[in-house]
Amino acid sequence: MKILSVSTATNHLSVALNNYETIVEEKNEQDQRNHSEHLDPMIAAILKENNLQLKDLDRFAVAIGPGSYTGLRIGITTVKMFASILNKEVVGISTLQALAKSIDEQNTLIVTGLDARNDNYFAGAYVNNAEKMPEMVIPDGHYHIDVLLKAVSAYLAENDLTKVIFVGTGLAKQDEQIKAMGIDYTYATEEQNELHAGLIGQLAVTAQPVDPDQLLPRYLRRTQAEVDWHKKTGKPFGPDSDYVEEV
Incomplete structure (x- = not known):
């Protein structure tokens, strides 16, 4: 193929x-x-x-x-x-699963994230299966770093994993908070972060x-266009193009 x-x-x-x-x-x-x-x-x-x-x-x-x-x-x-x-x-x-695919380690929680500014991240977490294919265990979402790390801690507490790898952009600047979790963690290489x-x-x-x-x-x-449209019209969010107005 x-x-x-x-x-x-x-x-x-x-x-x-x-x-x-x-x-x-x-x-x-x-x-x-x-x-x-x-x-x-x-x-x-x-x-x-x-x-x-x-x-x-x-x-x-x-x-x-x-x-x-x-x-x-x-x-x-x-x-x-x-x-x-x-x-x-x-x-x-x-996008986040593709970032996780750069890590082939097993028995490791792969936390992938893209910096969304103001301590927010588009992020999720994955674990490689037997075929080294990343399976999502923390859903892809838009998280404040506090919420993301809380979800990571909860997953580690409930599963037999001890190691975490952070992959993506902007996660290393949260090193103080991550270190305070007391976990075994590393950051991906520059190549893996692409x-x-x-x-x-x-x-x-x-x-x-x-x-x-x-x-x-x-x-x-x-x-922002959708948010502004929703505030102006009061209508619920719909399919991708519903918020576009004639001008």
Whole structure:
């Protein structure tokens, strides 16, 4: 199965070609902040270097969030278009699960997080199963650090795990609070803290394909536009596009 995977969820742009779990090629670009300009050329380069065309692929995969609102839409819109036009399979992968996939240790709680500022994080926690696939044990969500660490402590108290690895961005600045928990913990390497499309491709092998029209971002918190719309209209939150007004 040939899988093209994309991540535009963070400031790290990543595109990969997988053959099942094997990462054939991965291209990465750090902190350029112009994913909309660079994504298509990176895809074209990977295909050309491997003598493939889009029609030769079997499945598309993309990080669906959490992450940058604009960034997520760039990646998701791209793979939705490819899958729809070419009638190919498409899957969405949690950004946080993809970060957890960089850790292959077992009997370890893998806490993944993206800095959401003001001591808040888009975060979740995972444990690798026998096949070293990360399974979610603390749901992906938008957490204040106090709430997140309380959930970590509760999980450790109820399960036979003693080691924790923190993966992602901004978690090390909470070291004083983490150290106060009295747990055995480490931080992931710089490489592991980046979101890699090749790992998204590995997760995509067993993920359930969805209709391209049903592939939507998982922001894990409301956009400011949605909040403002809700305050103005008093209407309940609905599907992704319901809050847009005519002007």
